[in-house]
Amino acid sequence: MAIFVHLTSAGSAARIRRAGVRAESRGQGGVRGVYCFPVLPSYQLTHQWLRELARFGTRGGLVAVHVRLDDEQPVLVGHYTHRAEGAQQRVPAAEAVRRIGALDDPRGWEVFLPRAVTAREVHRIRTAPQVVGWRYRPDAHGTRPCTCGACRVRGEYGGRRMRDRLAHPLDGPPPPVPVLLARIAAAGDPSDPGDPALLRETLGWFGLRRRGPVGALAPLAAHPDPAVREAVVWAVCGWSTPGVGALLDRLADDPDPEVREAVEAVRDDD
Template sequence: MTLFVHLTAAKKVRSVRRAGIRARSRNHDGLPGVFCLPILPSYQLTHQWARELKRGGRRTVMVAVDFRVPDDEPVFVGYFSGGHERLPSAEAAALIAGCEDPRGYEVFIPRAITAKEVHRVRGVNQVTGWRYMPNAHGRFPCPCPGCVPRGQYGGAKIRQAAEVRGY
């Protein structure tokens, strides 16, 4: 059984313990399921999505839900902005663990996670991870309306700096 972690809002803890994790997210093909990562030796790499999820609008306290899936269950694995390939869960975990830089990788399980599969629910450090994308430090953020919507904190400054730079 492969151990994965899913990050969610702390207000959903009772629901997760009672009914598991619902398949609310959609992958690039529109399939419903659950995004997660395998538990890795590095805490920061295991919980790398926490900061990016908070930046994307989740303002509540996050928790980590650890759960197990069978080793031979097919999942989708890949870099967040690239294509995903279908592999057994054990191979997907080994692929991410074997990467030199696993930041930005994700696993997508195309089904809901039952309450019996949940191993534990625990608190998670709220400032762990990257923002925008891995290795974004020192790079100017994209000023397009899709990346920096109107009303976003600091958005006007980013758009103004882009005009000065000629973007």
């Protein structure tokens, strides 16, 4: 039997003892399942993901759920950066343990079980020190953290103090909507290429808002540059304004695959 550790909120411990671990995470290809990591001789490496997971909020801290899987249970194994590339490999659980154990530096590697964990497979649940592991990425210690809107986590502990100390050039209130609409108008008519770089930059500012002028951005869904059409997806996906769903429906049938994938990604996160 291969033994793995799954890190989760302490508030879920009682439910896990009773019913196992739910398949709530999405892995490579959008498959639902459970992330875990082999139990290695090194305690630090076994629990390396703890500080990174703690950044996203927990209920009562994190606990380590030890899981026993059959050696032949298929799992996905690879570095977390391989997930977006579709390069994680499907192997038996025992082979995943062997591969990670043989690495000189297994930091950032992960195992994904493409199903739920049953209560019978839960071996034990242990408390874990909350200061083990890396944050942001392996070897991030000693490098300046990025505080841009894409990298920071909203509501993260200590986030405001870090932003005050390491202000990002894009920090501060976004330009008013009339200013942004004037920039779109200055970029050219949506029926011609205009200035795609200016349009993408302006749409990035719109993406920081909770609501916006859907009707004013809708013509850009027909822009000849697919990068601009994809930027429209990311600009409006977080809005609560009526009409966003219809605009995303239109972009879901876009001839460019990257635009269609962007729509699929934002809808998977809903």
